[in-house]
Amino acid sequence: SQQGEEDPQALSIQEGENATMNCSYKTSINNLQWYRQNSGRGLVHLILIRSNEREKHSGRLRVTLDTSKKSSSLLITASRAADTASYFCATGNSGGSNYKLTFGKGTLLTVNP
Amino acid sequence: NAGVTQTPKFQVLKTGQSMTLQCAQDMNHNSMYWYRQDPGMGLRLIYYSASEGTTDKGEVPNGYNVSRLNKREFSLRLESAAPSQTSVYFCASRPPGGGQTQYFGPGTRLTVL
Numbered sequence: 271s272q273q274g275e276e277d278p279q280a281l282s283i284q285e286g287e288n289a290t291m292n293c294s295y296k297t298s299i300n301n302l303q304w305y306r307q308n309s310g311r312g313l314v315h316l317i318l319i320r321s322n323e324r325e326k327h328s329g330r331l332r333v334t335l336d337t338s339k340k341s342s343s344l345l346i347t348a349s350r351a352a353d354t355a356s357y358f359c360a361t362g363n364s365g366g367s368n369y370k371l372t373f374g375k376g377t378l379l380t381v382n383p
Numbered sequence: 384n385a386g387v388t389q390t391p392k393f394q395v396l397k398t399g400q401s402m403t404l405q406c407a408q409d410m411n412h413n414s415m416y417w418y419r420q421d422p423g424m425g426l427r428l429i430y431y432s433a434s435e436g437t438t439d440k441g442e443v444p445n446g447y448n449v450s451r452l453n454k455r456e457f458s459l460r461l462e463s464a465a466p467s468q469t470s471v472y473f474c475a476s477r478p479p480g481g482g483q484t485q486y487f488g489p490g491t492r493l494t495v496l
Contacts, residue, residue: 312487362483375425
């Protein structure tokens with residue numbers, strides 16, 4: 271079953287605006303990751319935040335994690351048309367060699383030029 | 384480095400036919416994964432291999448078998464394809480030493496008629 275649920279399912283913004291996507295999950299996690307998928311392509315890892323971290327930055331990306339609410343958000347600042355893609359959150363267990371990721375259903379972001 | 388490669392890119396089968404999806408990685412990763420992606424469902428784990436010689440079931444293993452041929456290659460076999468197996472299949476790998484991100488191949492789009 272899906273661990274993460276992204277919200278909204280779809281988001282349409284203008285170039286230059288900020289985009290915020292949210293992810294909620296159900297069980298305790300070791301880490302939470304965000305991936306991007308361009309149409310017809312595989313997933314690309316964007317950023318990982320560990321369960322003991324609250325915020326992380328990478329370029330125009332900002333991720334927050336609230337383990338008490340079992341939620342995370344991904345903020346993309348100053349969006350560009352090239353940011354148009356689906357974004358997935360994925361939660362990682364602490365299974366050692368049996369480590370697995372569980373993915374949400376994704377948010378489709380459209381950035382209009 | 385080619386990263387994670389998958390063959391074929393596209394395949395059309397008739398119900399009852401069999402086929403093997405191939406995946407290879409040249410990054411010396413230990414763990415490899417097979418996912419399927421259906422519209423509105425995100426990615427669901429079919430099988431994974433924590434290391435050469437081991438395989439384990441994921442969330443949706445029914446109708447599939449896997450082989451970890453060596454450290455580089457992890458194949459997914461459909462013995463008797465069904466229309467419900469129409470999907471996009473992704474292979475992924477994970478670095479050794481506790482690496483928690485996954486690296487994805489470009490996917491195989493499979494249609495079962």
